[in-house]
Amino acid sequence: MAALGELQGAGLIEKDTNDDVLWTWSYPVVTADFRDVLLYKCPLTSDCPYTQFIFGQHKHKWFYIATQDVANHPTLTKVKAFSLVLLCKDFNPEKYKALSLILYSTFMRTGSPSSMLESYLSVLTKGSCPSENNGTFLVQDFDVRKAYAESNLSELIEMFGMEAILIYTAMLLKRRIVVYHSNVQELLAFTRSLPALVWHRQNWSIMSPYVHLKTQELESLNSILLMGFTDAAVENHTELYDLYVNLPANEIMIATHAKSIFGMGKLHKDIAQTMVKCMEEGNTEQQIIKELSVKTKELISNLKSLGETSGQNLCITFDILKKKSLPPATENFLYNLAAAEGFLQI
Incomplete structure (x- = not known):
């Protein structure tokens, strides 16, 4: 059950036949500040085509916006288009795009936002919900690593x-x-x-x-x-x-x-050449990620080898790096890397 708490809220923004764009529904509550942000980001009030799926992060919450043109729809007679908003803890656009499709299909069929609640709550509590096409949406199908x-x-x-x-x-x-x-x-x-x-x-x-x-x-x-x-x-x-x-x-x-x-040095050139070689050889995205990950781990391992141990902690200071007589660009880079990785002691 712990993994099912990523959903934090849902909302509906509608563009009516008078071209007014209004926030019409929320569950459970979306703050006024967050509503303002989502209103000007959604395609209904911007130049984005309605079919685009948009995502972002604001105040440590991820938002996902799926928009649908419904002009002349038999159920939504007073609506030209709407945006379904999901607020979540996690980054996973593919997962929430799939869920959005299920939720807004339900809304288009019934014309009532409350009709989406059953599916929303099912995902929140069970990690799954049925879809209109007889398939089942399963949270476990959307590994965050993907x-x-x-x-x-x-x-x-x-x-x-x-x-x-x-x-x-x-x-x-x-x-x-x-x-x-x-x-x-x-x-x-x-x-x-x-x-x-x-x-x-x-x-x-x-x-x-x-x-x-x-x-x-x-x-x-x-x-x-x-x-x-x-x-x-x-x-x-x-x-x-x-x-x-x-x-x-x-x-x-x-x-x-x-x-x-x-400042660029030999370390940078070596990694840059690895990047270009991966691209030129037509490596897959996963292969490129793996090659760069290997180079990064080697870099961090070499950085650790320059440090000194204090009890159980690795200690790297400016003076320690200075004693290694490294090229200035390399010394500066490793100093900043030690800071970024939490190894640096002032």
């Missing part, structure tokens, strides 16, 4: 070549990254891939892949390291990032205040 592995690192490497090492370095050192693309689907597909660069952490909670330049969102980004925006004006907000990735322009920009973090 969601994590649903990456597109080959495209990332093909797009940026050896410069992809900058993104890998930023992820490894836990630096803040902003990704920009005007197309929300392109943005989500790219941004969700980046945590796979540091597979040993398996932490997608550091990501908020669909953010707007609004105060209520920007003030909630304290623990977020990876952010996606569809507004090009975000480039001017250098306080938000150390690394800026402009996807339409195929450009990566290092913020002035972070230049020293991204």
Whole structure:
């Protein structure tokens, strides 16, 4: 039963025949602040096509929005389109897209949002619910590791070549990254891939892949390291990032205040060459993830070998690294890596 508590709420946003967009139903309760955020993100009030499935994270809750055009529908006579919203603890777009299809099919058939509750509560309490097509939705069919592995690192490497090492370095050192693309689907597909660069952490909670330049969102980004925006004006907000990735322009920009973090050395070149080789050889996404994971583990293992033990704890300090007579770029990189992995002692 412990694994079934990921669902935290559901909501319905409708666009009526007068083109008014209203939040019409919630279960159990969605706060006014969260409703405001979801209203301006849903395709009914944005330029996104209705068929797109959108997801993101706000205040440590994941939201998933599935939208359907129902103009001239025999049951929903006063509705032109609606968005079904699911609020959850976990990152798993494929799972919640499948569940959304079941819930909004029920709503379209009955015209009553309360009709979705039976399926919603069944998933919440039992981890399953029947679907209209005689199949059964099972939570256990959607392993979170499959969601994590649903990456597109080959495209990332093909797009940026050896410069992809900058993104890998930023992820490894836990630096803040902003990704920009005007197309929300392109943005989500790219941004969700980046945590796979540091597979040993398996932490997608550091990501908020669909953010707007609004105060209520920007003030909630304290623990977020990876952010996606569809507004090009975000480039001017250098306080938000150390690394800026402009996807339409195929450009990566290092913020002035972070230049020293991204000094490149032999270690970086070696990993960058591994990335490019994986792409050129046509490796699968899983193979690319595995190859990078091996390189990362080797890197961390070598870092540990430079440290000293204090009781049962590994101790790495600036002075310890200084004594190793490493190249400046390597010394700086390993110092920041020790900090990111929790090995550093000041």
